[in-house]
Amino acid sequence: MTADKYLPLSGREFPRFSAIKTFFRLPHVQVDEDYEVGIFGVPFDGGVSYRPGARFAPSHIRECSSLGRAYHWPRGMNLFKSLKVADIGDCSTVPISIEATYEKIESFVSVLAHKNKKFISVGGDHSTTLPVLRALRKKIGKPLSFIHFDAHLDTYPAAWGCEFHHGAFARHAVEEGLVNPKRMVQIGIRGPLADNTDLDFIKKHQITVCTMDDIKKSPISDFVKTLPSFSVDEPTYISFDIDCMDPAYAPGTGTPVPGGLTSYEVQQILRGLQVKNLVGADIVEISPPYDHSDITGLAGVDVVFELLCLMNNK
Ligand code: MN
Ligand code: MN
16 A cells, blocks of 8 residues: 555546646655656657647646546556656757757666666657667667567657657667667557658667557457567567557547547557566657647556556556
């Protein structure tokens, strides 16, 4: 049982539309306190190639998470009674510099990693994942196993002469040795692509790619069984780009692609994943200015809840 300090503010005492907004109405604490999992925001969208707005996601997710509840019915788990989770605020960013932002994210996550805290980063665009992985790789001392939800491969080349952008983070993560491509799975991928040469990188590095066709050709419960499992000896990271979901289920994103996952399919995949040592995770690419009726925000909250449950392997 966790201390009362880490229980969310009760909706039966304070209505869910009231009080100061934190993730899941959890306490906002300093980085060095005794929580087990810290949720923080990374309000940065200087790496996007199309629609901006992901810098506003952390506050949007805090707002939408007021509707979050503690008890995961299929798992029979009261998450916040068994895991000490807190809102540790936002990582500071520099809206006009991706390089300066990368330094800030890497040092923020390094502090958490050296305190052996698990965490969920709420982006921000997908460029923000790279410095998180750099910090974890340094602490762990070997490449991470990596599960990457996305419509896009994110292994694309430089754009406008710039190496670092949201469509290239996965390529850099492999090339810098941050993740092990042989223990890397991409889920929800679909076209169109610029050309078939876009597939060269994943072929060269033997990355496992689960396309939407792979996922939809059988019942979702059968697809889940085809996924590899990740043992306790394998520090694993999950990066969840909300555009893996169909724009009907997640319209508020920067680079939407038709033909994606439903909310229910995402739940089934996240509940079925066998990951025994999830050291960190993120959710990225939610762009509140393009959201409608909080559809995307609420989907994002649901994903964060499933990720937290996956971290709670007690
Ligand atoms: Mn992405
Ligand atoms: Mn994407």
